[in-house]
Amino acid sequence: MSALRQAPAVDPAGMAGAAGIRIDAVTHAYRSPGRPPVTALDRISLDIGPTEFHALLGPSGCGKSTLLYLIGGFIPVQDGAITTPKGRVTAPGPERSIVFQNFALFPWKTVRENVLYGLRKSGVGREESEARAREFISLVHLTGFEDAYPSQLSGGMQQRAAIARTLAVDPKILLMDEPFGALDAQTRRVMQEELRAIWQRSPKTVVFVTHDVQEAVFLADRISIMSSRPGRIQHVLDVPLPKERGEDTLESREFIQLSEHIWRLVREQAVAATRGRL
Amino acid sequence: MSGSAQNTAVPVGAEAKPASPRSRLGARRPGAFLDLGVQVGVVLALCVAWEAGARLGAINPFLLPPLTDVLARIGEDAMSGAVFVDLGLTLYRALFGFLIAAVIGIPVGILMSRSRIVRWFFDPLLSIGFPMPKVAFLPIFILWFDIYDTSKVIMVAFSCFFPIAAATYAGTTGLDKWPIWSARSFGAKEVEILWEVNLPMALPQILTGLQVALPVGMITTVVTEMLMGGRGIGGSMIMAGRFADSVGVFAGIVEIVALGFLVVKSLELVRARLLAWHPETRR
C-alpha cells in the first residue's frame, strides 16, 4: 500500500480564530499489567474544519472510538496534542458534546428533564431552557413524549432524545460515536437524513464515527479511513456530493461509485489485517 | 408478580448478585497486588493502633483491652479446648438449622412455581414471613421445645427458611423459555427438564438465597445462645459481658469474626465452583 496519503499537516496559523479540531501526532496505547501494551492509535494527525462534517470510518477495533473519546477529553491524551479554538483538550467541556451509541440518557429523568439537564448546566435561564427543550424535542419529532422515561421509549426514540439533549446546548463541536448503530435499518435512514438537515441549518464541526460505508458517504464532507492494530489513518477522502442530500442522493451515480471505491479501500484494510493476524 | 416474588429480589442486593461485597471489591484490576498490600497494611495498622492505644492509656483498657491480652485469652481457651467446643457448637447449630431450612425451602420454592395450590398456600406466608423480624418468635420456640438445642436449631431453620424458599421460587419462575424448548425438542421428559435445565438456570438465585440465609442463621444462632445461655460462643460472650469480663467479650468477638469469615467465604467458594459455567464467574 504505497499510494496512501497521510493527512497533510496544515499550518497552525490557519486554525487561529476558526472553530475546528487539530489532531497532532496522537498516539494512544492501552496498558494492562503482565501484557504488552496495545497500540490503539499510532501517530494520528488530522485537521477538521470549523463547519466540516467529518466521518471516521474503519473496522471495529481500529481505535476510532478511542480517537473520539480523546477529542471529547474523556480519556487523557498520552502523546501528541488535540487542539480546539478553546485550546488544548485536557478534560470534557460543554463546547464538545457527544452522542453515544448506547444513548446514555439518564434513565431516572424524563425526555424533557434529560434535555433540560444540559441547558441548565450551560447556564441558560429557566424559561429559555424550557423553550429550547420544547424546540429541540419537536425537532427530533418527540413532541408528546416529553414526560416519558427512557425505558418507555423505543431505541430510535431514545437516540433521538439523546441527540436533542446534545444539540440543544448548541455545541461548537458535535461528537457522535456510532449513534445509529443500535437502530434498525429504516429508522437509521430517517435519522441520517434528519441529522444532515439539522447540520445544514446550523453548521458546526461534526466528528461522526461509523463502520458503515454508505452512512459515512451519505453524511460526511470528508472521510478518514482507518486501519486497525495499530490504528492509523490510511486515507482521507473528500466527498464531492451536493450539500443538500436526500433520498435521491442514494441513487445518484456519484454516491454509488464513491461508496464502491471506499468499500474496496476498507476491504483491502480488512484483508490485510486478517492476513497479518494469521 | 405477586408480593413474595417482589420481596425476594430485594434484600439480596441486585437481582442475581450475592449479598457479598466481594463481587466488585475483590476484583482483579491493574495494581491489584499493590492494593492488596496497602489493605493488609491497613489491617495491621489498626491492630497496632488497638494494641498501642490500650497499652499507652489512650483507650480505657476495660472498654478495649489490649489485642495481645485478647489473643492470650484465646490461646488459653484453645489449650483447654473451650474455644473449639464453643465454635463447634455454634457452627453445628447454625449449619444444622440452615440445612433443614434448605432441605425444606428449596422444594417448597420449586413446588410453588409448578403447582397452583402450593403457590396459593405459601405465597402470602412468604410475603408476610420474609420481612418480619423472626427473632421475636424465639420465646415461642422456647415455650414449645424447651431451652436446649432443639429450639435453637428450629429457630435458626425458621429464620433461614423464608429467604431460601422465596429466592428459589423467584429463581424457578419466569425462566427463559428457549433452553427449555430446546431440551424438549431433544425429547427430554419433564422431570429431566426440571433437573437438567430448570434447576441449573435457577441455581444463581437459589445460591443467592442461601447466601442471604446463612448470615441470618448465624445472627440467630448467636442470639439464641445469648438468650438461653450454656455453651456456644453467644453463651460465653453474654456470660463474659454480665461479669464485666471485657477480655472475654473481645476474645469472643475475634473468634466469631473468624468463624463468620470462614463460613461466608466457604459458601462463596461453593458458589464459584457450582457456577463455573456462569458469566459472573468469569467477570
Place this chain on the structure above:
Amino acid sequence: MSAAGAGPADAALALPRNTLLFKLFDGVLRYSPLLVLVAVWEGLGLSGFVSRQMLPDLGTILSEFWRMLTGGDLLYNTARSLSRSFSGLALAIVVGLAAGLAMATARPARLLINPVVQIFYPMPKSALIPVVMIWLGLGDASKVLLIFLGCLLPVVVGAYNGARGVNPFLVWSARSLGAGRFEVLREVIVPAAMPEILNGCRTALAFSFILMVSSEFLIASDGVGYMISSLGDGGIYPAMFAVIFFVAAIGFAADRVYSVIMRRQLRWREA
C-alpha cells in the same frame, strides 16, 4: 397483588377489577391460607393434644392484645423500640452512604475502608450485644449503637456497588454537558446508584428490627422485646403471643411502606 397480576379472585368471581369489592375479595382470598393456619392452631388447641398453655386460643390472645393496647402499655413500649430502631438506622444510612460513595469515588477511601468492610461484613452482628453493653451500659445508647453498627455495612456495600456500577457513559455525558465532579456525584452517580442504595437500606431496615428485638430481649428495661421476654418469664403466655404477633406485623408493615416508597422513587425503571 398488583392489579395486573391474576389474583385468586379472578377465578372465583366475575367482578370488574379495580372496584373496591373486587380488591377486598381478592385480598381475603389471597390471605386465606392464614385462615388455614388459624384453623390448625385452634384445632390443635381444642383437640387436647397440646396444652392450652402452649397454644392459647386466639380469642384470649386478641383480648390480651386489646387490653395492652388500650392500657397504653403496648404503645409506650412500641414507641421506645421504634425510636431506638430508627435512630440507629438513620445514623447508619447517613454514615453508610457517605462511606460507600467515598469508597466508590476515591481510591484512598477505598483502600482504607474496604479491609474493615471485608472483615466485619460476615460477622453475625448480634455478637456485638455484649460489646455495646460493656461500652455504653444498659441504656438507650448501647442499643442505638448496636443497631447503627449492624445496619451500617449493608448500606455501605449497597452504595459502593451501586456507585461503582454506574454506566461510565452517563458520567461522560454529564461531563460533556458541563457538569463538574461534585455535580456528577450528586446528579448522576447517586441517582444511578439509587436502586442498590435503596436495596441496601431495605436490608438494613430488616436488620434494625432483628437487632432491636434481640438486644431488648437481653439488655433493656422497656421496649417490645423486653415486654415479650418479661411476659414469657412471668408465664403470661397469651399476652406474650399477642406482642410477638404484633412485632411481626410491625416489621412486615415497615417493609411494605418502605417498598411503596422505593417503588415510587424508582418509577423510572418500569418500562
